[in-house]
Amino acid sequence: MRQRETLPAVTDAADPSTSTAVPARDDRLHQPWRLAVAAVELVLAVAAGWAATWCWGSAVTTVTIHADDGTELVSHVYEGNWIGLAFVAAAVAGLLLVDGARQIVLGVRTRRRRRRRVSPQARPADAR
Template sequence: MSAAETTVPAGTPPVPGAGSSPRLNQPWRALVALAEVVVAVLLVLAAVWAWRSAAVVVEFPAWREGDPVQRVTRYYGHWMASAVGLAALAGFALLDALRQLVLAVRAGGRGRRRR
C-alpha cells in the first residue's frame, strides 16, 4: 500500500482543502440572499407593528364639568421586547443575505491558484 492509498476510518470528518470540499461560489446563493432580504423586510414590518402595539392611550372622563379629559399612555413591555427581537432578527437576516451574496459572486472565482 503506497502513501497515496491510505484508508480513512468511517465517520472521520473531511480535511479542509483536501480536494473533496464543495466550492463556495454557487450562483443559487443569490436566490437565498434575495429570500433573506424579503424575510428581513417582513420582519421589519412586524417589528413596526409590534412597536405601535406597545403604546396604548387610555382616556379617562373629566371628574367635574370644565375639567380636561385625562389621557394616560400605557406601555406594554412584551410588545416592545417583541419589536426589538424582530428587528434584531431582521438585522441577522440582512447580514446573512450579504454573506450569501458575496459567496454567490466572489468566493472561489477568478485569480485563485491551487497549490
C-alpha cells in the same frame, strides 16, 4: 547510525490524496444559487422589519380619562410583551440582513473551476 527522515516535497502538499492540509479557499462556499437564498432572506428581513414596526405600534395604548370637573387626563400604557416582540423581530431582521449580504458576496464571487495540473513528482507512486 540513524537515518534522516525525509520530508515531503513542496509539490506533494498540493496533492489532496497525500495531504491533510485544509485548502486555503473552499470552492463549495462560492455558488451562484446563493443569490436566490440572499433574495429570499432579504424579503424575510423586510417582513421582519415590518413586523417589528407593527409590534411597536401595538405596544403603545393611549388611555384618556375625563374627570368630573372637565379635565382630561391622557396616559400612555406600554405593554412589555409587544415591545419585546418588536425587539426580537428587529434582531431577526438584522441577522437576516447580515446573512443576506454574506450570501450575496458568496454568490457573486464565483469563479470557473480550472483543472489543476498535477506535476509528475506530486503523483502517487501507483499512478505512474
